[in-house]
Amino acid sequence: xxxxxxxxxxxxxxxxxxxxxxxxxxxxxxxxxxxxxxxxxxxxxxxxxxxxxxxxxxxxxxxxxxxxxxxxxxxxxxxxxxxxxxxxxxxxxxxxxxxxxxxxxxxxxxxxxxxxxxxxxxxxxxxxxxxxxxxxxxxxxxxxxxxxxxxxxxxxxxxxxxxxxxxxxxxxxxxxxxxxxxxxxxxxxxxxxxxxxxxxxxxxxxxxxxxxxxxxxxxxxxxxxxxxxxxxxxxxxxxxxxxxxxxxxxxxxxxxxxxxxxxxxxxxxxxxxxxxxxxxxxxxxxxxxxxxxxxxxxxxxxxxxxxxxxxxxxxxxxxxxxxxxxxxxxxxxxxxxxx
Amino acid sequence: xxxxxxxxxxxxxxxxxxxxxxxxxxxxxxxxxxxxxxxxxxxxxxxxxxxxxxxxxxxxxxxxxxxxxxxxxxxxxxxxxxxxxxxxxxxxxxxxxxxxxxxxxxxxxxxxxxxxxxxxxxxxxxxxxxxxxxxxxxxxxxxxxxxxxxxxxxxxxxxxxxxxxxxxxxxxxxxxxxxxxxxxxxxxxxxxxxxxxxxxxxxxxxxxxxxxxxxxxxxxxxxxxxxxxxxxxxxxxxxxxxxxxxxxxxxxxxxxxxxxxxxxxxxxxxxxxxxxxxxxxxxxxxxxxxxxxxxxxxxxxxxxxxxxxxxxxxxxxxxxxxxxxxxxxxxxxxxxxxx
Numbered sequence: 236x237x238x239x240x241x242x243x244x245x246x247x248x249x250x251x252x253x254x255x256x257x258x259x260x261x262x263x264x265x266x267x268x269x270x271x272x273x274x275x276x277x278x279x280x281x282x283x284x285x286x287x288x289x290x291x292x293x294x295x296x297x298x299x300x301x302x303x304x305x306x307x308x309x310x311x312x313x314x315x316x317x318x319x320x321x322x323x324x325x326x327x328x329x330x331x332x333x334x335x336x337x338x339x340x341x342x343x344x345x346x347x348x349x350x351x352x353x354x355x356x357x358x359x360x361x362x363x364x365x366x367x368x369x370x371x372x373x374x375x376x377x378x379x380x381x382x383x384x385x386x387x388x389x390x391x392x393x394x395x396x397x398x399x400x401x402x403x404x405x406x407x408x409x410x411x412x413x414x415x416x417x418x419x420x421x422x423x424x425x426x427x428x429x430x431x432x433x434x435x436x437x438x439x440x441x442x443x444x445x446x447x448x449x450x451x452x453x454x455x456x457x458x459x460x461x462x463x464x465x466x467x468x469x470x471x472x473x474x475x476x477x478x479x480x481x482x483x484x485x486x487x488x489x490x491x492x493x494x495x496x497x498x499x500x501x502x503x504x505x506x507x508x509x510x511x512x513x514x515x516x517x518x519x520x521x522x523x524x525x526x527x528x529x530x531x532x533x534x535x536x537x538x539x540x541x542x543x544x545x546x547x548x549x550x551x552x553x554x555x556x557x558x559x560x561x562x563x564x565x566x567x568x569x570x571x572x573x574x
Numbered sequence: 575x576x577x578x579x580x581x582x583x584x585x586x587x588x589x590x591x592x593x594x595x596x597x598x599x600x601x602x603x604x605x606x607x608x609x610x611x612x613x614x615x616x617x618x619x620x621x622x623x624x625x626x627x628x629x630x631x632x633x634x635x636x637x638x639x640x641x642x643x644x645x646x647x648x649x650x651x652x653x654x655x656x657x658x659x660x661x662x663x664x665x666x667x668x669x670x671x672x673x674x675x676x677x678x679x680x681x682x683x684x685x686x687x688x689x690x691x692x693x694x695x696x697x698x699x700x701x702x703x704x705x706x707x708x709x710x711x712x713x714x715x716x717x718x719x720x721x722x723x724x725x726x727x728x729x730x731x732x733x734x735x736x737x738x739x740x741x742x743x744x745x746x747x748x749x750x751x752x753x754x755x756x757x758x759x760x761x762x763x764x765x766x767x768x769x770x771x772x773x774x775x776x777x778x779x780x781x782x783x784x785x786x787x788x789x790x791x792x793x794x795x796x797x798x799x800x801x802x803x804x805x806x807x808x809x810x811x812x813x814x815x816x817x818x819x820x821x822x823x824x825x826x827x828x829x830x831x832x833x834x835x836x837x838x839x840x841x842x843x844x845x846x847x848x849x850x851x852x853x854x855x856x857x858x859x860x861x862x863x864x865x866x867x868x869x870x871x872x873x874x875x876x877x878x879x880x881x882x883x884x885x886x887x888x889x890x891x892x893x894x895x896x897x898x899x900x901x902x903x904x905x906x907x908x909x910x911x912x913x
Contacts, residue, residue, distance in 0.1 A: 237654060237673030239747065247750045250653055250673055314589055314881070314889050315576060327777045328770075329798045334576030334589055385880030393879025404881060408578065411586045412886030431667075438666045459668045512884035531883070539878060540732025541724030542653070542743060544870070545851035547751030550653050 244419035257552035262536040276398035278345035313338035337405040352497035389508025424525040432527030452488035457555035464553035469530035478515035502567035508535040583758035596891035601875040615737035617684035652677035676744035691836035728847025763864040771866030791827035796894035803892035808869035817854035841906035
C-alpha cells in the first residue's frame with residue numbers, strides 16, 4: 236500500500252509509493268552532449284551579454300573582457316525589468332502590478348564544458364559568494380521584497396543555455412510558496428516556540444535513514460515529504476533565516492556539501508537535469524526566529540500531470556528513505572570535499 | 575514591460591509577458607502518431623484490464639466483452655488502493671495516513687484512433703455522464719473526502735497510454751489546491767456575499783476580451799490570471815458548486831462547449847498535449863454558495879523550472895487576451911455543436 240504523508244510546515248500532503256518503490260534505474264534521463272557554437276557565456280564572447288554587474292577576476296584584466304572566473308550580468312531576456320515605478324492597482328475584480336524586478340545571470344565558469352558539479356571547491360565558493368554579494372546589493376532597492384536564487388540544469392529542467400549558470404530574481408512581492416512556508420513555520424513557532432526546520436533536522440539526525448551527507452555546519456537529506464523522487468534539502472545546522480547572512484565559515488561548508496551532493500546525484504542518476512532553489516526569508520522580514528533558509532534540489536525525473544495540477548499534491552514513486560540510501564552509499568569519482 | 579497579475583481567489587500572482595507576447599507558433603508541440611499494438615483499452619482486449627465498473631453498451635453484449643462504447647475500470651497501477659482502513663497517525667514531527675482511495679479509468683471510446691475531440695456529441699455526452707455517475711457512486715464510501723476527475727492527453731502531459739481515456743481519483747483528504755480555492759472563495763463570499771466565480775464570469779462577459787466561446791449554459795474563457803499560455807476555464811453560467819449535481823440540460827451544453835473548446839485548441843496549437851481537470855466541491859462540503867465547479871484546461875507548452883518551483887508563481891509568455899483572440903477566431907473543421 237502507498238502512504239500519504241503531510242508536510243509539517245505547509246500542510247501539503249503527497250503520495251509515496253512504498254509498495255513498489257522505483258529505484259534510480261526506473262527513470263529516463265535525457266542525454267547531454269555539450270555543444271559549442273556562439274555561446275554568450277563563453278570566454279571571449281563577453282560582448283554578447285549586457286555589461287557585467289559583478290565579476291571575479293583574480294589576475295586583473297579589463298571589464299567585459301577575458302580573465303574572469305565568475306561573471307554576473309543582467310538577463311538579456313528578463314522576466315521582470317529593473318526600470319520603472321511599482322504601480323499596483325485594481326481592474327474590476329482583479330489586481331495587477333507593473334512587472335518591475337531584477338533578473339540577473341551568474342555565469343559560473345568561463346569554460347563551456349564544465350558543470351557546477353565539476354568546479355573546484357575554490358571556484359564553487361566564488362560562485363556562492365557571488366550569490367551572497369548580489370543578494371545583499373539588491374536589498375538596497377526599496378521596490379523589492381524578495382530575492383530568489385535558483386539554477387536550471389538541463390533542457391528538461393528549463394535551461395535554455397547549457398553553459399553553467401544560475402539566476403537571481405528580485406521580486407516586488409513575496410511569492411506564494413515562500414509565504415506558505417513562512418506561515419507554516421510561524422504557526423509551528425507560535426505553538427512550540429521552536430523553529431520547525433531545526434526540529435525537523437533534529438529528527439532526521441536522530442533517525443538517520445533519510446540523510447544523504449553532512450559536515451560540521453550543513454546537512455543534506457531527502458525530506459520525509461519528498462514530492463519528487465531523489466529530492467534533496469540542504470540546511471545550515473545552526474539556525475539562520477537569511478541566506479545572505481551566511482558566514483565565511485558557513486560558505487566553505489556549504490560549498491563542500493553542495494559539491495558532494497551534486498556529485499552523488501550525478502553518479503546515482505546518470506547526470507540528471509535538475510532545479511536548485513535557495514529559499515530564504517523575505518528582505519524586510521520579521522521571521523528571523525521562525526524561518527530557516529535552505530536549498531531545494533529537485534532532479535527532473537517525472538512529469539507533472541492532471542492529478543498534480545488539480546490537487547497540488549504529488550505522487551512520488553521513490554520513498555525518500557530509498558533515495559537517501561542510494562545517494563548515501565554512492566561513491567562518486569573525484570568526491571574531494573577538502574579545499 | 576511585463577505585468578504581474580493576482581488571482582482574486584487564491585491570492586497567487588503570476589507574470590504575464592505583455593511586451594513581446596508569444597503567439598501559437600512560439601511553442602514546440604510534440605508530434606503524435608497513433609500507434610497500435612496490444613492496447614488494453616481497445617475493443618477485444620477487455621481481458622487486459624480489471625473488470626468493468628460501469629459500461630455503456632447500447633446494443634447489449636456480455637460484461638467485459640465487446641459491444642461497449644464507454645467503459646470504466648479500476649486503474650491497474652493505482653496511485654491509491656481501494657482496500658484497507660484509513661489510518662492516520664503521527665511520526666515524530668510528521669503525519670502519515672494509509673494510501674486508501676479509488677483510482678478509476680474512463681475509456682472514452684473503443685476506437686484507438688479517436689481522441690476525445692473526435693467523439694460525436696452523443697458519444698462525448700456518454701463520457702460526461704459516466705463522470706457524473708462514477709462521482710456519485712464513490713460518495714457512498716465514507717472514507718473519501720474528494721473526487722477528482724482529470725485527463726492527461728499526450729506524452730508530455732503525462733499520458734502513459736495514448737488510447738482516449740480520463741481518470742477519476744477519490745481521496746481521503748481535500749487536496750491543498752482545492753482547499754486554497756475554497757478558502758479564497760469563502761473569504762470573498764464573506765466580504766461581498768456573492769460567489770467570486772459568478773462575479774468573475776460577469777466581468778468576463780462584460781469585457782468579452784478573454785472569451786473563447788459560450789452557449790446558453792456554459793462559458794469558456796482564458797482566465798485573467800492564466801498561469802500557462804492558452805489556459806482555458808469552462809464554467810456553468812448558473813451557480814453550482816458540485817459537478818455531480820449537473821442537470822441533463824447542463825450536460826448537453828457542457829458536451830457542446832467541451833467539444834468546441836477542444837477542437838479550437840487542437841486547431842490553433844497543432845494538436846497539443848493537455849491536462850483537463852474538473853474542480854468541484856468536496857464531498858461533504860458546506861460551501862455550496864461560495865464555490866463554483868469548473869474545468870481547467872491546460873495545454874502543455876512550457877516547462878516548469880526553478881523559478882516556478884521556488885516561488886509557486888508562473889511566467890506566462892502569452893497574455894490571455896491574445897490567446898482568447900486566437901481561440902475565438904479559430905475556425906476548426908467539423909466544429910458541429912448540435913446533437
